[in-house]
Amino acid sequence: MSTQVASTPHGALGLSDDDLLSMYRTVITARLLDEAALRQNRMGRAPFVVPAEGHEACQVGTAWAMRRGVDVWLPYYRDGAVVLTAGMTPYEVFLGIFAKADDPSSGGRQMPSHWGHRELGIITGSSPIATQVPHAAGIAYAVRYRGEDAVVASWFGDGATSEGDWHEGLNFAGIHRLPVIFVCENNQYAISVPQSKQMAIENVADRAPGYGFPGVVVDGNDVLACYAAMKQAHERARAGDGPTLIECKTYRFLGHTSDDDDKTYRSRDEVEQARDRDPVHVFGEYLRANGVLDDVGAEELRAAVKGEIDEALSAAWEASDPEPASAMRHVFAEPGDPEGGSR
Amino acid sequence: MSTQVASTPHGALGLSDDDLLSMYRTVITARLLDEAALRQNRMGRAPFVVPAEGHEACQVGTAWAMRRGVDVWLPYYRDGAVVLTAGMTPYEVFLGIFAKADDPSSGGRQMPSHWGHRELGIITGSSPIATQVPHAAGIAYAVRYRGEDAVVASWFGDGATSEGDWHEGLNFAGIHRLPVIFVCENNQYAISVPQSKQMAIENVADRAPGYGFPGVVVDGNDVLACYAAMKQAHERARAGDGPTLIECKTYRFLGHTSDDDDKTYRSRDEVEQARDRDPVHVFGEYLRANGVLDDVGAEELRAAVKGEIDEALSAAWEASDPEPASAMRHVFAEPGDPEGGSR
Amino acid sequence: MTEKNVVTAIRDALHDEMADDDRIVLLGEDVGNRGGVFRISAGWMDEFGEARVIDTPLAESGLVGVAIGMALHGMLPVAEIQFADFIHPAFDQIVSEAARIRYRSNGSFGVPLVIRAPCGGGIHGALYHSQSIEAFFAHVPGIKVVMPATPADAAGLLRASIADPDPVLFLEHKKTYRAITGDVPEERHLVPIGKADVKREGSDLTCVSYGYALHACLDAAARLQQDEGISVEVVDVRTLAPLDTGTILDSVRRTSKAIVVYEDNRTYGAGAEIVSTIAEEAMFDLDAPVVRIGGPDVPAMPFAAPLEHYFMEPEPDQIYRRMLDLARA
Amino acid sequence: MTEKNVVTAIRDALHDEMADDDRIVLLGEDVGNRGGVFRISAGWMDEFGEARVIDTPLAESGLVGVAIGMALHGMLPVAEIQFADFIHPAFDQIVSEAARIRYRSNGSFGVPLVIRAPCGGGIHGALYHSQSIEAFFAHVPGIKVVMPATPADAAGLLRASIADPDPVLFLEHKKTYRAITGDVPEERHLVPIGKADVKREGSDLTCVSYGYALHACLDAAARLQQDEGISVEVVDVRTLAPLDTGTILDSVRRTSKAIVVYEDNRTYGAGAEIVSTIAEEAMFDLDAPVVRIGGPDVPAMPFAAPLEHYFMEPEPDQIYRRMLDLARA
């Protein structure tokens, strides 16, 4: 059986067919969850949602190389599929979407998709872009200081690379050769601003040498390519060889958020053309071509996931809202609050 | 005569012997001015001075390629020799050192060496490091927007490259291919922090490709090498080819400022070794070797400059202090104030 | 006069100013094809050209720093911060640079820059799309801070801000954008920076407010007149810095009672300066202690509707009730 | 008890805490070989190792951001900002991140971070080495702001700040560093955050102050006692946020007169909150309007000696004279 595995591209990466099926299930979950959330938004039940559509391969591919319960995750708002990979459940995601009291990210205090989950090692994130990048470096410093084996990863968009914090975070990580991975999901737009107005270069990864560590460009619609790059970076980090910047070239299929109208700045042609390389289809094709999952199996999986999501959604919808006066709590520590953060 | 000129290295750069003598005079002026200022500091007459010693070649060399009265200058506090090249007089510099009412930079409001001179196109600078870098980009944008032929240059130390503003300023300049030159005077220390704790790379210039324009490393103790690099960058800028980052490798011979004690972080050996390549001597040697100035001439020039400086110092010392209640002025525009800035 | 809402008034005024003077450029994130997230500049990139409607990289410090450079070299930049909450990365460029350049150069240089920032809550924007930021900047000498609450003031103050030779932070409360309409003069009118405005005359007590909270105060004042015959004078501060203490003190001296209302976190908020000024200058004219209503001292407005409502109004109808208590005191 | 100056008290307290608990690290520009520009950590890089005494690149936002990361992962970072004036690039990391992480995560995460910042003027530091920054941060819920004025308070508040589970901005007035000496307990003593302290008892009027200005007030109070037999109670705020309104109001209610003194720019300064609180809560106890003395509203302290002196004291002996006037009112 292990010989059979090694004869496929995923086998060569050390992934079994079962691994691949789990990855695919996560990809499908992310996609169907997005669609369900968007429907809730149109129905007026979810005031704000952030679709990941188009980013599923690079999110699941990179996140898959991380270890649940060991590594530390600093995703950004578009990373619905990263947090599913880290262990968040669709129910928990919907608790956030409906701003319920039990939302693990914030108890309904933050906008949806501002992830945080202490038990899973997902560090609370905010709206201001790129602020998590120095946090990732600081956590990686602490990981090494404390002699832990963890790896820290921070995800962000192309837009984030323009912020001073991005520069300062990468620079610090490079100086100290920290066990941290920086993943840029380059979808070529910061809301409406095209890459050409964000930077005068083609590859964000080309900035990595300026910080003294390698930058890698991968096809963000190829889940295995993303996994492979991340796996290597993860090994580098654990070996004490320092950070890696991974740039995944991808595309966002929908508006920036449910508040955006992307027709103002992108042609429908451009979007349609990008959909030709929809990472969900690309992954499905790979599975079929390698005999991992046929059409019937794919349909069954889809239906199963859909059932799970519907259930999660209904349960979350029924959950309790936060108490109004609880708005005054947690400005400062309360007796019994956990200390610090991820550990 | 022109053939004779072209046969020397400086001739090949289009510099006549007279040009070279002017450059040398500026270098000597900077050095002697520093020494005089430091003596004033030790005498208790100047509470704070910032010596440029060691940086004279890279400052005069780069600044020499700029055009007085046309181009726009954004120096940092160590750039005593840049502002002399731009046209500031020793008298004006001493007005700043003694915080006199007529100090053109600030009327004695800022610490010495926080340069500004509207008539000369030297933009007012502050203490916070690297804030002038985005200003330079914005001025260069305005230069092009208004159809002017000017070139903008901003000088800074190696320390400045760690700031977010540095990243954001270079990135904007690269995107718009602006007529601006960024000059890094890399003396290997940000106060006491050695380069190895500031960045994981050897050359700051290697960051330029990340912004889509060239980076150049030059020997900052070789005034002609600095001039040559700047001249080329200046031509690029005027031709519409965009920014250049020039890194001058140099060394600061004295403390960071008169408040610093560099013995806490640098060995005397290291400093002595650097002095072997004192740019003033290197330049003097070049002049002698190329028959431009012999020892007698050099001594005469030195004596003449010293006389000028002593005179400037005495005159500035006698100038009026600012009126105490004038501290309340210029918070907002007063009737008759000039608009905007450099033009 | 034309009736418009606040966002339209801002759009029209900025449009006309740009059409009149090509030194003016608009720069910010998504101001180009997207026309800004509030669509103020929709179509302008085509109309004025890419050189004047500049989509910047996602970098607020650089954005403000570049705009300062432009202002130093003959242009009149209007920098748009997408949400006021994202102005914080530019704090150093605003405080250390824009606000200090004239002072530090002894008057040689000036920064004719306008920074526009949509602020305020109640629009389901959660912690990072709801903030009030006026207190931070009103404290900084060298920059002016204005915050119009009506369409006419928005248009007139925006024109005055662009005409001003010094940096002006122009705060636009997002909730007023569409909710507040009013008449705006057709012609180019300027509302002077530094002048408060009595938005409702009254004799029993003075209410001082600004921004969206002003409208809650006007509403409470109207109901108190109707319900209880209590006559509340409502002063719209309009400019936080420099503060028009004259208009405020005149009113308080007439009514002998004062209440100050603002949305921002209460403690060390802008209202503290107003209350303090009244206490120092008009204490012997007061018949009751000054009352201050500010937002709860929590880091920012939460997202969930019950929490957001609690932030905006911890007790039901609190402005009305505190006014009533004060009138009866 | 040992007599020390403020900078020594800070150094000794921080040293002992670091020796006791290796979760504590010090990071900042030049804290390593240079020992910081005020030499607080001289020799510590050798003593505690490079991993605990960290020379950072010249980047304040990154410095605070990295420290937040450390605090989120089991460490207790002390971030040194070389001069408070250079904290502004880190404003976003402090306001949007450090101060909001607990709130936004509904209590799941916390940031046990201390940010030390030498502030204040009168030391010939000009515009960018003289600033007061307390008003900006005292307004931000989620971060505590302390500003000791004596060696004992500096030591005790620093220890309390390190022990605190939330972010604390620890402000050190540079002019107190060497100018102010006093007894400091040998043993590990904590001064509670959020408690003001009556530094001089009195009955004729209450003076509320903090930082270096407190000493000018104590000096004026002593002279008034001697010259005029006027008894001034001097309250040292010590913690700006959360503000101990109880101690302040108790004193004002006893003396019936209040003067608030601070070095920072007057308008929208921290003193406005204190005056406002007194006006709201104790107006009927007052025999005269509250008096407020703040710094001139100019962008920052100028360098030239005549200008700097003017900033620190626009009229000769103004605190003494305003106290005297108030006592006689």
Ligand SMILES: Cc1ncc(C[n+]2csc(CCOP(=O)(O)OP(=O)(O)O)c2C)c(N)n1
């Ligand atoms: C500091 C800051 N400025 C502006 C914004 C508004 N904003 C939210 S997302 C975004 C674009 C981000 O683009 P990118 O990083 O490429 O991520 P993407 O949304 O494309 O995945 C902007 C400008 C913000 N959240 N924070």
Ligand SMILES: Cc1ncc(C[n+]2csc(CCOP(=O)(O)OP(=O)(O)O)c2C)c(N)n1
């Ligand atoms: C934002 C900011 N942080 C810290 C400082 C304090 N400081 C002044 S100069 C300096 C080092 C600058 O080093 P570099 O840029 O290499 O220039 P050099 O002095 O070596 O010429 C530091 C940290 C400052 N002025 N501004």
Ligand SMILES: [Mg+2]
């Ligand atoms: Mg993007």
Ligand SMILES: [Mg+2]
């Ligand atoms: Mg240096």
